[in-house]
Structures are given as C-alpha cells and as structure tokens.
Amino acid sequence: MARSVGEAKTGELRIGLIASLSRGTLRCVIEEFLLGHPDVHLSFTEAERGELLSLLNHREIDVFIATGTNSLAIGDTMVLDEERTYLAVPSNSHLAVKTQLTWTDVEDETYLVSKREAGQDIHDYIHRRISDLGKPVSLQWHRLGHEGIMTLVGLGLGISLIADHWRGVSYPNVTFVRIGEADERIPFSLVWRPENDNPALRRFLSLARVHAKGAASSLSEVSQNRDPWP
Numbered sequence: 001m002a003r004s005v006g007e008a009k010t011g012e013l014r015i016g017l018i019a020s021l022s023r024g025t026l027r028c029v030i031e032e033f034l035l036g037h038p039d040v041h042l043s044f045t046e047a048e049r050g051e052l053l054s055l056l057n058h059r060e061i062d063v064f065i066a067t068g069t070n071s072l073a074i075g076d077t078m079v080l081d082e083e084r085t086y087l088a089v090p091s092n093s094h095l096a097v098k099t100q101l102t103w104t105d106v107e108d109e110t111y112l113v114s115k116r117e118a119g120q121d122i123h124d125y126i127h128r129r130i131s132d133l134g135k136p137v138s139l140q141w142h143r144l145g146h147e148g149i150m151t152l153v154g155l156g157l158g159i160s161l162i163a164d165h166w167r168g169v170s171y172p173n174v175t176f177v178r179i180g181e182a183d184e185r186i187p188f189s190l191v192w193r194p195e196n197d198n199p200a201l202r203r204f205l206s207l208a209r210v211h212a213k214g215a216a217s218s219l220s221e222v223s224q225n226r227d228p229w230p
Helices: 002-006 025-036 049-057 119-131 146-154 164-168 199-224
Strands: 012-017 041-046 063-067 076-090 110-114 138-142 160-163 174-179 185-192
Touching (some): 012 049, 025 076, 025 199, 049 185, 076 146, 076 164, 076 199, 110 119, 110 146, 119 160, 138 146, 146 160, 185 199
Parallel strands (some): 012 041, 012 063
Antiparallel strands (some): 063 185, 076 160, 076 174
C-alpha cells in the first residue's frame, strides 16, 4: 500500500477551483491524470481565493487554480494557460450576430459583475479597456455566482466578460462572442505549497507542465501569425 501511494497509483489529490472545468487546459490535465491514475481519488473544493489560500496553507487542499500569475508569494506557481476573452451577450441582441467585437462596439453597454471571486478582477479589466476609450463605465454589481450572472445576461439586463473555459456551458438566450485582439488574454495559474510531498500532486504537476508548454507554444504561434480582423 505504501509503495502504491508513493508511486501515485493510489492516494488522494485535492484541487481548489474558482474556474470552470467545462473545457480548457485544466480539464485536459485532469482527464489525462484520471486515465493514468484511475485509483487516485480526486476531491474538489470551489471557493473564493482567500479561502483557498487558507485551505492550501493548512494542507486541506493540495493545489488550486486562479486568475493571474499570483504575486502573493505564498507558494510555487505555474501559469497553466492564457485564455482568450469573450463577452456573454443576449442571443437576441445585435451583438450576438458578430463573430468578434472590439471594445468600441461595447463601450456604451451595461456590464454585469459578480461580487464573488474574480468579480473585482473582471471589474478592473473592463474598467481599463473602457477607460482607455475615454468613456465612463456602466457597471452593475450582483451577489450572484457565474450561473446567476449568465441568467441576468439571458434576461437582457446587460453583458458580462468571461474567459474561454466557461464556454463549455450553455445558458438560455446567451451567446459568447470573442472580444479584443488576438493577444488579449487572461492568465490562469496553479498554486501549491513547495513542501507538499504528495506523490499524486507531483504527478499532476508534471502533466500540467507538459500542457502549459503546449498552451504557451500555441499562443506563440498565434502571436506570430495573427489573422486580420473579420
């Protein structure tokens, strides 16, 4: 039993989330890990960044993923991917018929933002983009999670910014449209404690590094061969 745990054939890996697993690089890493380590039990905790940091420090989770490159210096980090940005817009609006939007197209729209995790990051991101155009930002805060915000978008109350991994989930009367230029992306990083000697974590991180290199390579190719705007 000890040998099996040491080789990550059994054991447990505890992952913290403030992101969707509906699509994206993290989902690919988890799928490959499950194939290679079917007897390792995976447990997931969805919480806000502060709580995940506390759980990580108390060894109640092994690793978590969050937006940004993590400047908190609380552990080791790895940029797993830099995802494209999209706007969630009502499917019956004039914005939904476009294949790509510029920030000028949506400078007068009302933005819906969650007061929960990533809400402040989203607020700051939108504020920078619209302020660069010399326009005030029309923004509404709501004490709702991602699904609640998408419901409000579907009701026609505004639009919202999302990263690519959320597009694996569909919502009534909501369409996702690419926003910004090809190199406009949001980084997502894995965070873990360097002294954590869980073999399952080490195997997971090894897989993550392979996928992170692949994602970085794809991003480099896109930046070198940027398509013209449609």
